[in-house]
Amino acid sequence: MLKKKSDQYDLHLIIHDDLVELYDRKLNTSISIDFLSGALAHRHQFGGGRGQAIAKAIGLKSGSNPTVLDTTAGLAGDAFVLATLGCTVTMIERSTILFMLIEDALERASLNEAFEPINKQGFTAINRDANDYISEQLLTDNTAPDVIYIDPMYPDRKKSALVKKDMQILQRLHGEEDNAAELLDNALKFAKKRVVVKRPVNAETLGEKKPNTCIKSKKTRYDIYTIEKM
Numbered sequence: 001m002l003k004k005k006s007d008q009y010d011l012h013l014i015i016h017d018d019l020v021e022l023y024d025r026k027l028n029t030s031i032s033i034d035f036l037s038g039a040l041a042h043r044h045q046f047g048g049g050r051g052q053a054i055a056k057a058i059g060l061k062s063g064s065n066p067t068v069l070d071t072t073a074g075l076a077g078d079a080f081v082l083a084t085l086g087c088t089v090t091m092i093e094r095s096t097i098l099f100m101l102i103e104d105a106l107e108r109a110s111l112n113e114a115f116e117p118i119n120k121q122g123f124t125a126i127n128r129d130a131n132d133y134i135s136e137q138l139l140t141d142n143t144a145p146d147v148i149y150i151d152p153m154y155p156d157r158k159k160s161a162l163v164k165k166d167m168q169i170l171q172r173l174h175g176e177e178d179n180a181a182e183l184l185d186n187a188l189k190f191a192k193k194r195v196v197v198k199r200p201v202n203a204e205t206l207g208e209k210k211p212n213t214c215i216k217s218k219k220t221r222y223d224i225y226t227i228e229k230m
Helices: 038-046 053-058 077-084 096-110 113-121 130-140 165-174 180-190
Strands: 002-006 009-015 020-024 029-031 068-070 089-092 123-126 147-150 194-200 213-216 220-226
Touching: 009 096, 009 165, 020 096, 020 165, 029 165, 038 077, 053 077, 053 194, 053 213, 053 220, 068 077, 077 089, 077 113, 077 123, 077 147, 096 113, 096 123, 096 165, 113 123, 130 180, 147 180, 180 194
Parallel strands: 068 089, 068 147, 089 123, 147 194
Antiparallel strands: 002 009, 009 020, 020 029, 194 220, 213 220
8 A cells, every 4th residue: 555645635546456555644635547337438328429519529520530649537437438539539638647547447447348439449548748849749749739728726715715636636646736738838839739727617728829719518618729720
């Protein structure tokens, strides 16, 4: 068992024979990732397919499945949705602990025949800082994705409106460091077609550059920055 302390909170990474989970003693809850059952599977089945706001924001159209670099994978929920809709998705996660949860979920899912189409089209994870990864890619190769997706940590809320427990754990793992504006600048240099930034519906835009357009759902807004072709 791996133990990581964050302020007064104790986070325990527990490695079972068939599952890796993160237990928060303060919140008395555990989080893990499962692509085959639970909330992610339910979203896959009943989430609305290509009619979802995130699918429209990414640019999913009939006969068009863009390649996506998810620079803030977290618990891989949005990345998984895009993968189930036909996108080739590369997830970047800088937290080693979260990466281990994603990697474990990918390994378990790969044992199921139903997951084979997603594996074949490409659904992978990399444990890196996204800014470092993008900068290296700019210098070393020409494998830029069609779309770069950014889902920064939402602004802190008052105690009366705390985010869900799993999001509280993510916030503590990532700490207070916020390099999202820098990430947007780098993404705009690297993406082939567009950069999509997920925000709370009434939040300010990320950084100084304004999006070309946006798509809104009930609680979420997707700011879309289209790439001008030279």
